[in-house]
Structures are given as C-alpha cells and as structure tokens.
Amino acid sequence: MVTRRGFLTGAGVLAGGSALAACASGEGVASTSVELNRLATQTVPFDGTHQAGISTPLQSGLNLVAFTVRPGVDRDGIIRLMRLWTEDARALCAGQTPLGSLEPEMVVNPANLTITCGFGSRLFDIAGIADQRPDWLHPIPAFERDQLDERWGEADLVLQVCSDDMVTLSHATRHMIRSGVDYVSTRWFQSGFLNTNGVLGKEETPRNLFGQKDGTVNPRTDEDITQAAWIDEGPEWARDGSVMVVRRIAMNLDTWEILDRTSREVSVGRTLDTGAPLTGTDEFDEPDYSATDRFGLPVIDPVSHMARSRPAEGHPEQVILRRVYNYDLEPDPTSEELSNAGLVFICFQKNPDLQFTPIQQRLDEADRLNQWITHIGSAVFFMPPGTDPSDPTSDDFWGAGLLQQ
Numbered sequence: 343m344v345t346r347r348g349f350l351t352g353a354g355v356l357a358g359g360s361a362l363a364a365c366a367s368g369e370g371v372a373s374t375s376v377e378l379n380r381l382a383t384q385t386v387p388f389d390g391t392h393q394a395g396i397s398t399p400l401q402s403g404l405n406l407v408a409f410t411v412r413p414g415v416d417r418d419g420i421i422r423l424m425r426l427w428t429e430d431a432r433a434l435c436a437g438q439t440p441l442g443s444l445e446p447e448m449v450v451n452p453a454n455l456t457i458t459c460g461f462g463s464r465l466f467d468i469a470g471i472a473d474q475r476p477d478w479l480h481p482i483p484a485f486e487r488d489q490l491d492e493r494w495g496e497a498d499l500v501l502q503v504c505s506d507d508m509v510t511l512s513h514a515t516r517h518m519i520r521s522g523v524d525y526v527s528t529r530w531f532q533s534g535f536l537n538t539n540g541v542l543g544k545e546e547t548p549r550n551l552f553g554q555k556d557g558t559v560n561p562r563t564d565e566d567i568t569q570a571a572w573i574d575e576g577p578e579w580a581r582d583g584s585v586m587v588v589r590r591i592a593m594n595l596d597t598w599e600i601l602d603r604t605s606r607e608v609s610v611g612r613t614l615d616t617g618a619p620l621t622g623t624d625e626f627d628e629p630d631y632s633a634t635d636r637f638g639l640p641v642i643d644p645v646s647h648m649a650r651s652r653p654a655e656g657h658p659e660q661v662i663l664r665r666v667y668n669y670d671l672e673p674d675p676t677s678e679e680l681s682n683a684g685l686v687f688i689c690f691q692k693n694p695d696l697q698f699t700p701i702q703q704r705l706d707e708a709d710r711l712n713q714w715i716t717h718i719g720s721a722v723f724f725m726p727p728g729t730d731p732s733d734p735t736s737d738d739f740w741g742a743g744l745l746q747q
C-alpha cells in the first residue's frame with residue numbers, strides 16, 4: 343500500500359517542484375500523470391490504534407457533518423449504526439464498494455479518503471451511559487467576543503470526511519449520510535478546502551484566505567502528536583482516542599484587505615511570503631520573542647496571534663493538533679460584505695479544558711487578529727480510538743469499547 347507520506351517523501355521519481363517544472367517545459371507529462379493516477383488510488387489505512395484522519399497529512403477537501411440521533415433510537419440502535427458506518431467507511435477508504443451500494447465506479451479513487459467519527463455529549467445520555475461521560479465532554483465555555491450561532495452548535499455525532507478527490511469526497515459523504523438515515527438526521531454540514539499541495543506532491547503549509555501560511559507550528563513527530571492528541575488516561579475505552587473541538591470562524595476579508603502588508607504581518611508575527619517569524623528568514627526558524635528593533639520595541643508584537651496562541655510559560659500541555667480548512671460561501675445578501683469566508687477550525691487534543699480553552703481564553707482577551715475574525719460556531723466531540731477487527735484487543739467498530747460494556 344502506498345501511503346501519502348511515502349508518496350510525498352519517497353517520491354524519488356518526481357519531487358513536486360521538479361514535476362511542475364518538467365510539466366511547464368512539456369517534459370515528463372506522462373510520468374506526472376502516472377503520479378497523479380497513483381495519488382487517485384492511494385489509500386490511508388482505516389484500521390489502527392488511532393482513527394485515521396486525525397494525524398493523517400491534510401487532504402485538500404473536507405466535509406464535516408454533524409448529526410442528531412432520531413427519537414426512539416437507543417443504545418442498541420447506536421451500536422447497529424456504528425457497525426454499519428464502520429463497515430461502510432472501511433470499504434470506502436479502501437476504494438471498495440460498500441455492501442448494498444450500486445455505484446462501484448464512484449469508489450475507485452479514494453485519493454487518501456479518511457472517515458473519522460466522533461461522539462457528542464448527548465450521545466452518552468441517549469446510550470444510557472451518562473455516568474461514563476468524561477468531565478471534559480461539555481460545550482467550550484462562552485467567551486466575551488463569541489457570536490455563536492446555534493446553527494453550528496453541539497451535536498450527537500460527527501463524521502469528518504477528507505479526500506484529495508472532490509467527487510470521492512462528495513460521494514463518500516452522501517453514502518455515509520444515506521446509510522445512517524434510519525438512525526440519524528443531519529444537523530449541520532461544514533465543507534472546507536485547502537491548497538492542493540498534496541495532490542501536486544508539494545509538502546507546503548497550506549494558506550488560509552488571509553493569505554497566511556496556516557499550520558506551521560503544529561505537532562509533527564509521533565512523540566509530539568502523542569503528547570498533544572492521544573488520550574492516555576481514564577477508562578480503557580477512551581485510550582488512544584482524542585477530542586475534537588470545532589470552531590467556525592468568520593474572516594472579514596473586506597476590512598483585512600484595507601491593511602498594508604506590514605500590518606498584516608505584524609498581526610500574526612510572521613511574513614506573508616515565506617511564513618517565517620518576523621525575527622527569522624525561514625518558515626521553521628525558532629521565533630525570538632525577546633528580539634527588539636532599533637527603537638527597543640519587540641520585533642514580534644506580544645499581542646500578535648502567534649505570541650498569544652503559543653503555550654503559556656510553565657504550561658507545555660497547551661498544545662493542540664490543528665487541522666484547519668477554509669470555507670468560502672455565497673455572500674450574505676443582507677450584508678455589505680463581498681465574501682462569506684472563514685475557517686472550519688478543527689483541532690484535536692487530550693483534554694480541551696487544559697488545551698483549547700486556555701489558548702482561546704488568551705486569544706479572546708487580546709489578539710491582533712480579533713479585529714477581523716469572529717467565532718460563530720462551536721462543538722466538542724469525543725473521538726473513539728481506532729478499530730481493528732483482526733486484533734482481538736481492539737474495537738471492531740467505532741466506540742465498541744464504550745457502547746458494549
């Protein structure tokens with residue numbers, strides 16, 4: 343099996359830049375299409391210790407769908423749904439036709455498809471296991487600047503579907519919604535997109551719609567990801583799972599564009615072109631927060647987004663695994679704004695009370711970016727650990743350890 347990471351790093355045949363250069367000069371078109379065909383059929387292993395789609399390299403398309411459990415569905419119903427969904431997701435992610443599907447042509451290009459499932463707080467009540475609900479599974483506390491719309495609020499279940507092929511993404515999402523229809527109805531649907539860097543074989547940090555590289559400082563090594571994202575205490579059924587916080591954040595592109603480039607860079611603390619900290623030259627240079635300019639002022643503004651979002655001193659646990667997508671919808675006819683754009687801000691962690699919330703508390707109090715962004719949606723989900731039917735110690739469907747105790 344060819345993994346995307348293998349494709350990106352071991353691509354001996356074609357490194358991204360040279361592939362494009364070769365294309366531009368008319369050479370290597372045939373081998374480029376071979377590579378793209380390979381990407382189309384590439385799969386991310388569905389089963390494993392952790393669910394795929396959390397630490398998996400970003401695909402270019404996202405559908406994040408939240409559900410309400412239908413009245414009358416009890417724990418047995420949820421177990422039936424989870425068996426069904428896990429089987430279907432496993433097939434789709436392997437490029438195979440799920441049982442009962444009449445559309446085998448629609449699944450042959452998984453293009454790194456991942457389908458990841460999460461449980462909202464109310465699911466514990468519906469399943470009659472409210473006493474098992476972890477302390478951290480509750481809505482994120484309200485912040486001063488929030489303008490949350492219930493439309494993007496808490497839900498019973500969530501599916502995060504990601505792929506590098508937009509037709510596959512759409513088909514897989516629809517298949518999952520349809521196969522769960524006896525048990526759940528769709529509560530909200532958030533679509534997102536990113537640069538097709540992965541598709542082009544480029545290992546570049548994608549840009550958000552403010553034009554910034556977004557995702558530079560993020561846990562990358564297995565050790566850092568383990569530290570930030572995988573639950574390692576509490577009941578056995580939660581271990582190796584994670585917690586997803588979703589914030590829908592509107593970005594006002596009209597007022598942002600009034601700013602000159604320098605002010606845009608100061609607001610985050612990084613340059614727009616390379617994404618380097620204002621004290622460095624390379625994107626991944628370590629920022630120097632103590633550096634001052636010739637007037638004695640800090641080069642990286644202490645109220646810049648990066649200064650405010652980094653872990654507080656003495657709190658190394660304040661790290662989240664960000665998996666952030668852009669959205670861009672039709673402008674609101676009642677608003678003067680030219681765009682209706684922003685971020686589907688998804689992040690994973692062990693415990694939002696110790697990770698997302700203290701970071702957001704600081705940002706809410708002071709962050710230069712606040713002038714152009716507004717949080718309009720919020721939801722929290724427990725992401726059960728991975729599945730593996732071939733391993734007797736592992737769950738064979740999502741949440742089996744929790745639901746079958």
Ligand code: HEM
Nearest residue numbers: 554555556557558559591610648651652653685701702715
């Ligand atoms: C529309 C809203 C937002 C935008 C446009 C934005 C943009 C950015 C950009 C451009 C960077 C610097 C590059 C990077 O390291 O990725 C960054 C860093 C970061 N952001 Fe955001 N962000 C937003 C919201 C948030 C929120 C809500 C949180 C969490 C509560 C957050 C947490 C972080 C963290 C932890 C970093 C890395 C900080 C470090 O250098 O240690 N961001 N963000």
